[in-house]
Amino acid sequence: MSPPLALTMGDPAGIGGEIAVKAWRALRETGPAFLALDDPARLAAFGEPVKVVASPEEALAAFPEALPVLPLALAAPAEPGRPHPANAAVVVESIRRGAEMAMAGRVAGLVTNPIHKKTLYDGASFGFPGHTEYLAHLAGGPPVVMLLAGPQLKVAPVTIHIALAEVPKRLTREMIATTGRVLAEGLRRDFGISSPRLAVAGLNPHAGEGGAMGREDIEIVAPAVADLRALGIEVRGPLPADTMFHAAARQRYDAALCMYHDQALIPIKTLDFDQGVNVTLGLGFVRTSPDHGTAYDIAGRGLADPGSLIAALRMAAEMAARRAS
Incomplete structure (x- = not known):
């Protein structure tokens, strides 16, 4: 029998605990099984059975009857909607321990609940832009790619959590080609797509319109597309981003490679908001996450929808099964 997945704590002031309990309720009979790296008392407060495990x-063994929890103690009480820097260290510890278990093969994969980056910066001197970069660091620094995957669309941004004004300054031919290569490898290994088809978005409106609206698509993006094609990857672009995401266009590729964060995330969150999953490609272990944030505005009110977390757990289990086979 496959080992369970590991689910991290996320920000204790957000909806992570609530959706973890709701996901267990939905999956306890069918799986996939998972264990929470969390504070057992805070999870038990949501009204479902919890079992501390070692x-x-x-x-x-415990999963069908109770949510299994590998215990981590909060430093301060969890208050819905009010993040506390004193809990930052245990949030980071939850991620680290889950990643270590995944790298050792003790769990089938890692699923991460949403974090609040500023709280981690303030309370734990967290030195990474987010989960993706921290997990790459723990794994020894392989090139990694953030993929957002849903039933209708898969997208990967080349640049992630940087200001829009910085994108043209940092974008390089090598960065685009590396992202495309890791994306194609991940689609083969983790999604069973034997010959992935990539569509590459241009940086500028109309993909620069022949240089009339910037030279980046001619001098940076197009050469990177040629590099990917030379590797034997089926790839098209640079394409105008405003015509890439309608239904007919999506039938022509398996994943879209986008130049910056919102160019990728706006279309997938429009199409697949409740079923979107954040996947880190390029790691030696499976990692997924729900494609939403801490949702402080509804934390503690019983309103959180666990759909994206359930999708992340199921996708992680499917990816792990493909790797195992």
């Missing part, structure tokens, strides 16, 4: 093996 190992993934114990978690697998």
